[in-house]
Every structure is written in C-alpha cells, then in structure tokens.
Amino acid sequence: MSTITVLMDTTLVVIFTWVAYKTGQILWKYTPYSYPNARIKAMEARLFNEQKLGELAESKTLNNFVMNLEDSDYKPYLGNLPSLRAETIDRALEASLADTYQLMLKILPKRTSAFFQLLLEEWDVRNISSVVKAKFKGEVARDYIHELGTLIGKVKAMAEAKTLEEILVILEGTEYEDPYQRLLLKEISLEEFETELYKKHYSKLLEYAHSRKAEEREILEEFVNLKIDKINLVTILRAKAHHLSADKIRSSLIPGGKMNRKLIETLLNVEDIEMALAELDSTEYSSILREVREKVMVDISAFERAFEKYIQQRMSELTKFYPLSIATPISYILQKEWEIRRLKAIAKLIEDGLKPEVIKKIIGEQL
C-alpha cells in the first residue's frame, strides 16, 4: 500500500508542478495582448479601403475632402482647422497619428510598449535631421517639421532658433547633442550627422529587439532588420544612381539588417543601379522588385514605397501566425502611417487643383 501511495503522491506533485509552470507561462505570454490586440483589430476595420480613398480623391475641394472624412476617426482632428489648407490638414492628420502612438503606449503591455516609444523617437530623428539641414541651408525649417515625436517642443524651438549655436543649447542633455556639436565643429558633414542619428536610433531598436524573448524577439528583429535593409538599400541605389564610390557609401550604411556582408559588398561594388537591381533578384527582396523595376530606374522612391509595402505585408503575415503578439500593433501602425501619407497626398493634390482622375492615378501608383 505504501508503494501505491508514494507513487500516487509523487505523480501528483510532478503533474501539478508541470501544469502550474506551463499555465503560468501561457498566461504571461498571451493575456497582456488580449485587450489591446482585439481593440486594434476593431480599429483596423475602420482603416480606409481603396474605394474610400477613391471617393476622397473625387472630393474636388478641400472642403469636400474634410466633409468626406467626417464619419471617420479623423473627425475630431479636422473639426477646428484654423484655415482650410493642405498644410493645416497635414498637421491635423499628424496629430491623429501622434494620438495613435500614445494609445499604443497606453494599452500595450509594459514589456513591449517601450518599443513604440522608440518608434516615436524615430520622428525626433527625422525632425531634428530635417530642421538642422534646413537651418544649414538657410531654408524655413518650420515647413519640414512633423507634429510627432517625443521632442516636438524642442524641435519647434530649434526651427525658431536664430543661430546654429542656439540649437546646441536646445539639444543640451539629449543624445543628439554630441553629434550636433561635432557638426558645428565641422568634424562631420551634414550627411554624416544624419547618418549618425539614424545609426544611434537603429542600434537602440536592435538592442531592444535582442533583449526580448521567443516570438516577441522574432517579430521585433524581423521588423527592425527589414527597416534597416530598406534604408541601406535605398542609400545604395541612390548612391549608385549618382556614381558614388563603395567607400563613401559604406560609411553611410546602418549596421544590422538581414542582408549578409557578402551581398552588401557585392552591391557596393557593382557598376551601376541596373546591376545592383540584378543582384537583388537572387535575394528574398526579388518580389519587391518584380513590379517596380521599370519605375526604380527613374525614381528610387518607388523602390522605397514598395519596400515599405513589403514590410507591411510581412508584419501582416506575422499577425496571422501570432495573433496575440506585438505584430498586431506594429502592423496597424504601419497601415495607419501609410493611410495618413496617402490622405496628405490627396489633400495636397486637391489643393494644387489636379483633376480627380489624375489624383486617383497618382495615389494608385503609390500602392
């Protein structure tokens, strides 16, 4: 009898320890995404389809455009525009995007919401880089600011700064102070300054992705590496179009990405853009090139847009594999950014007086 009871007791202890551990693991992994991901899926249902964008393109006037957006998520942002211009609509749409980022920060589990904080910082990098470039070229910096990011107040102050030294005071205490100081001392060029900001930013994103576990790590690494590949490939193609040397391009590349060193070296050393595209044909990015090859030869931004669409599709695929993961919010924010970019383009084209058919064609080409 004692053998039976010992066996039964031991079995019970083993089973319960294993069950408790596995249950805890499953609950920790999925429960925090339950609320945010269902909410985000419901928000995804309200994203515009091609038909709605076509209707917006037919607005003819900015007034009609804004009225057509009245039954959408953008209504609260477009309700009190100071004046009906593409620029003010731009700002309202950016405010909506900023709020979407804030919502993500609020509803996502703490262990991953910091990633969205980093994505928001990417807008700081864009803004600071644009403002500094504008200031150095003597242009109106205000026009280049996106109303997004964690340092929007400082960015606006930078745009209003009277001297380049004043910008240094504004950037004091931030991670951008050091590269800007070196720019002022002429230790680095304007292009190097921009590259340095992006290098810093992407190293932070990568570091964060590497610090995660299991599928969270897989998704974040895939996303960040694809973003790095996009920037590096666009840099290489633009440089090839301007016949820059391999050494000059190499220093502008962001460390990381999915492309191996051998492929990058080959791309850096090919003769021209056509050969670079031929090299990409044997990589996983060949599908991106298939539809835009002709366009890329005249406009490299077509490749950039196609790559962005590819990242969106990849994240959407991961959302299907991992419905309760960070892939869902990433996929949503990419779609939202894409939609806002197209809405801005439609507003600008309407303001420029283009016919609806032409606007539809331009927007359609951006797909």
Next chain:
Amino acid sequence: MEPIVYVALGAALAAGIAGAASSFGVGIAGAAAAGAVAEDEKNFRNALVLQGLPMTQSIYGLITLFLIALVSGILGGSFRFAETTTDNLIKAAILLGAGLTVGLTGLSAIPQGIIASAGIGATAKNPKTFTQSIIFAAMAETMAIFGLVGALILIITGVGF
C-alpha cells in the same frame, strides 16, 4: 493517506482545476471582448458568444464532482470506502484519476480563451469570420469532452454505483 483524501481530492481537483482554467479562459476572452467593444459597440453580441465558450469546462468539472460524490457515497451520507483496505484504496485512486482527468483536460479552457480572444479580434475586423472563430475555439473543447468521457468510463466501470 486515507481513501477519503483521494476521493475528496479527485472531486475537488475536477471542479477546482477546470473551474480555475475556465475563469482564466473567460478572463482572457473577456479582456479581448472589452477591447473590441471599446472601439465599436456592435461587437458586443459576437464577443459575448465567444467569451462564453471557455465556461463549459467548469460545467464538466462540476458534473464530475457530483458523480464522484455520488458513487463514493459522500452525497447521501454514507462513505463507501471508509476502511483503508487495498480494494478501497484502488477505488479511491480511480476516482482521483477520474477527477484529475477532467481537471487537467479542463485546462483546455485557457487555450480556448486565447483562441476566442484572437477570434474576437478577427470578428471585430471582419464580422464574417464569426462562425469560423467559434469553430476554431470549439476545437479546444474536444479535449475537455474526451476527458469527461474518460472520467465517466473510469467511474462507471472502475467503481460503479
């Protein structure tokens, strides 16, 4: 240990584990339902149906608890396996096994809640996927049904009324 301990454990674990798993499952799906409804009230009906699916495991647990209590005589006032004999100990162990089977297979309520949660998200995006979402979530139910059937066989053939 005395036979009563195994019998009581079997009944308690059947209802306890399955009930706890159901509450986790309903909780996970409920959080998703709240998220979907926060964006659009129209999602309420679909979300409610999906959220309720992981509750069934707790019912299986409760049925098993009653059966164990009934066959062992706890329900009725005269416990049948009071003496610590080998035969009584084996029968008590069978009842514990039956309870554990339902309790452990009842853990399927947790993945069912996760599937229901993903289904609520999918339905919120595209209401046409409601039926499919129910079928996917119901698949997890199969394990709990197998557990209940296994427990019934154990109780009826191993112990009997």
